[in-house]
Amino acid sequence: MALQTDQPIRVGLLGAGTVGSQTARLIVDQSEELALRIGRPLELTGVACLDPAEVTVPWIDKALLTTDTMAVATSNDIVIELIGGTGAAYTFVKAALEKGASVVTANKALLAKYGPELYELAEKNNADIYFEAAVGGAIPILRPLRESLAGDQVEHMLGIVNGTTNYILDEMTTKGLDFDVALRQAQEKGYAEADPTGDIEGYDAANKAAILATLGFHTKVGIDDVTVEGITHIDAADIAAAKAEHKVIKLLAVVGRTEEGVSARVYPALISDEHPLASVRGSFNAIFLHAKYADDLMFYGRGAGGAPTASAVVGDVVTEARHIAQGTRGPAIRMYNDFPIAPLDAAKAAFAVRFVILDSPGVLAKVASVFAAHGVSINGVNQDLKPTQVAPGYDGERQQLRIVTHLTDETTLRATIDDVLKLDCVIGEPSIVRVLD
Amino acid sequence: MALQTDQPIRVGLLGAGTVGSQTARLIVDQSEELALRIGRPLELTGVACLDPAEVTVPWIDKALLTTDTMAVATSNDIVIELIGGTGAAYTFVKAALEKGASVVTANKALLAKYGPELYELAEKNNADIYFEAAVGGAIPILRPLRESLAGDQVEHMLGIVNGTTNYILDEMTTKGLDFDVALRQAQEKGYAEADPTGDIEGYDAANKAAILATLGFHTKVGIDDVTVEGITHIDAADIAAAKAEHKVIKLLAVVGRTEEGVSARVYPALISDEHPLASVRGSFNAIFLHAKYADDLMFYGRGAGGAPTASAVVGDVVTEARHIAQGTRGPAIRMYNDFPIAPLDAAKAAFAVRFVILDSPGVLAKVASVFAAHGVSINGVNQDLKPTQVAPGYDGERQQLRIVTHLTDETTLRATIDDVLKLDCVIGEPSIVRVLD
Incomplete structure (x- = not known):
């Protein structure tokens, strides 16, 4: 050469x-x-x-x-x-x-x-x-992973890696818009495509999670290893509840490494409004990472x-x-590790779940007893959420019930929600948002 | 090899x-x-x-x-x-x-x-x-400058590159502390050295400004080319006035490139509390940069x-x-440009200047007429600042007067301030903070 x-x-x-x-x-x-x-x-x-x-x-x-x-x-x-x-x-x-x-x-x-x-x-x-x-x-993120952090151990990364969804969530947060309205505006401004599925369902972010995990942990992680949740069930009530707790909702690509393996996931999450990622506004992207020695780092810029x-x-x-x-080449991407993909339940999490309910006596007791039956401990309940236009099937007689859990595993949470949805007094699709520390 | x-x-x-x-x-x-x-x-x-x-x-x-x-x-x-x-x-x-x-x-x-x-x-x-x-x-910043941005043109950089001063300013902002108190606390916690001069006078940041300018603009910039102002004259009144304007004061290393040359400076500046640098808290560092094609980028992490x-x-x-x-070497640091250092007055700026005054009739008129005589246009005046412990010579009969200018050049501003300080009704050292857009 x-x-x-x-x-x-x-x-x-x-x-x-x-x-x-x-x-x-x-x-x-x-x-x-x-x-x-x-x-x-x-x-x-x-x-x-x-x-x-x-x-x-x-x-x-x-x-x-x-x-x-x-x-x-x-x-x-x-x-x-x-x-x-x-x-x-x-x-x-x-x-x-x-x-x-x-x-x-x-x-x-x-x-x-x-x-x-x-x-x-x-x-x-x-x-x-x-x-x-x-x-x-x-944003320079892959070169820092390959070179600057070559003497360190990346432990986890949280990425806002899809500008469309960040723009939509930011508009919902700053202007109180409902999801559908914010999506339409994003489409009108060219931030979202006519078919927004790849963005709003998290698939675009999932591709990036796979790449980040491979480079960060020197192991093979493919798109099929990434579990994905989008933001289509988030509505203005979720955003308002987050605000009241001094938090914001962001769609995150989250990759991590524990003794049980590596994980690569995309999901909406509640983060403190003092977290550096909270200030990532509009269609900007950012990757926040924690390394064993470098501690916290964040990289911010235009994602598209x-x-x-x-x-x-x-x-x-x-x-x-x-x-x-110079007649040479760059550093090879060495995947010298062969880590398994960590099981879904390897890491416990706290969740904020919002149900649409029929406003009748005893609803909270019924829902709470389903949570109790599954051993999912409740950290907080909010039943007086401001109704929003897009709550599925919402009218004057329906309400929203938001439950924040203590740490639980995901399989148990999903089973709990399935049983809650069997109750006559609970209707429509719930929104599920992880709570990050 | x-x-x-x-x-x-x-x-x-x-x-x-x-x-x-x-x-x-x-x-x-x-x-x-x-x-x-x-x-x-x-x-x-x-x-x-x-x-x-x-x-x-x-x-x-x-x-x-x-x-x-x-x-x-x-x-x-x-x-x-x-x-x-x-x-x-x-x-x-x-x-x-x-x-x-x-x-x-x-x-x-x-x-x-x-x-x-x-x-x-x-x-x-x-x-x-x-x-x-x-x-x-x-924080990986030099490698991105040498490699990731190798296909772009860096236009300017704003860096919070000294953790000690950022910690002090942050404590002053969040807890309303005066400079001396915040400095003492920083020393007790090990964030500031026994002799804090190198940090609080901006000399440490100046070294970093010289390095950033050299790598960003591919030209030789040495420590003697950097003009430096520290934060020792900033007091709680400045912070409070900033807060009222939804701004924060940060000590910045600012390097830029214009047709008149490159500039490398360190000074305290007012920035919007929505600017990504505003969320850089405690002893963290960050470098915000603007490149012709990449647009805005920010790199955040532990500076020490x-x-x-x-x-x-x-x-x-x-x-x-x-x-x-591989028997080779990395990219050379090529300083193929030979840019002059831009004259101090090449870029106009707005300034917030706070004077300590004797509270007597006509003070504002006297100060304002000095500004007028120098052709420095006034954008805002604040005479009812909360008195603070450290205002030099402050007692019950003295007040603070804060003037925010429109764009002016630095030589004119310095001459204006010199003349204001000649007035009998103005005492002590003023604080001078740049206002960034």
């Missing part, structure tokens, strides 16, 4: 959408300065896209556009994959690595599904794979958007180009 | 104080896991200290202790400098680099004074110099302490050991 000093480092770009075209812009517009940073120039040799006629940004030379993605993937020193998804992207990333090219990608779904296989393929072919943009957009994501992508390209200029 | 695969990478440690002994602990206690992360074992070959009899921690083998610092500095692959200061540390770091050893240091004063010379010496000798722990302790600082040091050691294992 060691080339002559002034010979350009060849870069191929797969995908010319929002992030792809911004990435090309950073490479082309900053070519002189990037050459100074690297010690050799970068040359963008090809941009693969579905329809060259649709790519009209002035900084991409028309002559570079091609529909022959495989040719771009297999004829460069560095291949930037911004196609997305786990189909074609997988084929082309594999082809690039097998050719000994290094890959830079922002594709969280690809890495959550095929990451360990691709990391090993890269090492086998003496190539690198970088993907800082895949988690937290512009063309320019911020492109900044992270080009940071990776420059880092890898420096390695190539 | 390429050695056989199983041959240990030799590490020498200079200094066995709090950080030094914690660093040794992380290397010794985690030796097996670090070898997996690097691909080769680390061997701690020597620990130089002033008095081996004083080093009693069980994880440092007595046989490694020596007073021959030069021998340790010149006989290893990686030399960790934790002596501190700019005297002996400079001699030994230079000797190590000249021998082709890579250096890891936490010494902000050394880098603020001799950084550019040492970066060039490292490159000349095909060695690396890493110093993540020198700014923000355990034995274990957190050692975590950053060993992260650097592992990173460099991987390079050595």
Whole structure:
């Protein structure tokens, strides 16, 4: 790989959408300065896209556009994959690595599904794979995990890694909006897609949890190892109750390591409004982590958007180009641990559960006795929640009942809730939010 | 530098104080896991200290202790400098680099004074110099600047980079304490030294500002280029006035780049209580930065302490050991720009100035006319500040007058204040705090 000093480092770009075209812009517009940073120039040799006629940004030379993605993937020193998804992207990333090219990608779904296989393929072919943009957009989190914390032990991470849901929850919190209203506004402002399922059900965050767990704990964690709960059952009553307790609700990707294994989960959680994550507003992202020696760390920034994501992508390209200029490569992603996935009940938690109930005498006693029968201890009860528009089936005769438990395991909690829902006086879907210390 | 695969990478440690002994602990206690992360074992070959009899921690083998610092500095692959200061540390770091050893240091004063010379010496000798722990302790900020943001343009950074002053200001804010009381408490709790000058006058933060500016703008900025104001004139009245405006006062290291050059400054500033830096409490540190494409980023964590600082040091050691294992080196610190230091008045600012005045008729008119004479426009006035114990010379007949200006340049403001202080009705030292947007 060691080339002559002034010979350009060849870069191929797969995908010319929002992030792809911004990435090309950073490479082309900053070519002189990037050459100074690297010690050799970068040359963008090809941009693969579905329809060259649709790519009209002035900084991409028309002559570079091609529909022959495989040719771009297999004829460069560095291949930037911004196609997305786990189909074609997988084929082309594999082809690039097998050719000994290094890959830079922002594709969280690809890495959550095929990451360990691709990391090993890269090492086998003496190539690198970088993907800082895949988690937290512009936020440098993966490089700190691979390098800065290389002398420490990460114990757990809590990430706000989906800007759409953070925006929705933040609007609900600051403006008292109901979920449906906040979602609609997010869609109107372009923060949420027309089909918001991947965001609001937590699947996007789940991909990032798998990546964080793999890098943080040096063990294989895939998307199928992540348990996921979204925010669709959270309503204004939950937010109001949180506020009264000086807390906020955030959708978190939570990864941890205990003696029973590693866990990777996505769920809505109540955190103190004094926690650093509580101040992460709007569509911003942040990853809070605790390491054995470094103690608490937090990384905050833009989790999405063309320019911020492109900044992270080009940071990776420059880092890898420096390695190539020196005839070497970056640190391998070593998954030297083989930790099991911790059982769901390994860690006990406290929960805030809100039921919609028929307002009749004895409801609380009936619900409380179900909790008692399952041995789930109750820490607090709130029956006078302000009614909200979206409480399913809510009308003047119905109420909401919120119960905060002491520590319990999840299986027991789920069984308790199932039995509570069998009561005639309890209707609709409950909301379930974890309470973090 | 390429050695056989199983041959240990030799590490020498200079200094066995709090950080030094914690660093040794992380290397010794985690030796097996670090070898997996690097691909080769680390061997701690020597620990130089002033008095081996004083080093009693069980994880440092007595046989490694020596007073021959030069021998340790010149006989290893990686030399960790934790002596501190700019005297002996400079001699030994230079000797190590000249021998082709890579250096890891936490010494902000050394880098603020001799950084550019040492970066060039490292490159000349095909060695690396890493110093993540020198700014923000355990917080990964220098590596993101060198690598993650290598495809972007940093525009400015605001850093809370001194835990002692942040602790003092935070105690003043949350408990309404006066400066002297908060300082005394910080000393009792070990957050401030017996001689707190270096912290409270801003000199410690100034070293970090010089390092941040050099790495952020790829240009030489030394400690003598940094202008410094401390927090000794801030009192409870300033904090109370800030609170009333939903702001907090923080001591910031501020580095920026404009067409007129780069600036590196340390000063107390008013920031909105919704700014991410406002939630940085107690002795925590954080660096907030704005880059052209990545937009806003913030990095938060422990800025000091034995274990957190050692975590950053060993992260650097592992990173460099991987390079050595691959027979290569890390990215050079390229200072390819030669920006001038921007003149003091290049950027206009708004200021909050608090005077101690004799409570007599016409004082406000007299002070206001001095401001008018200098063309400094007044944005707000507050004459009924709650008196505090430490207002210099305060007694029943004296008051405090706080004036917030519109944008002005610093030379004009200083001249205005000098003239105000000539008035008979104005006494003592004023406090001057910048107002940030």
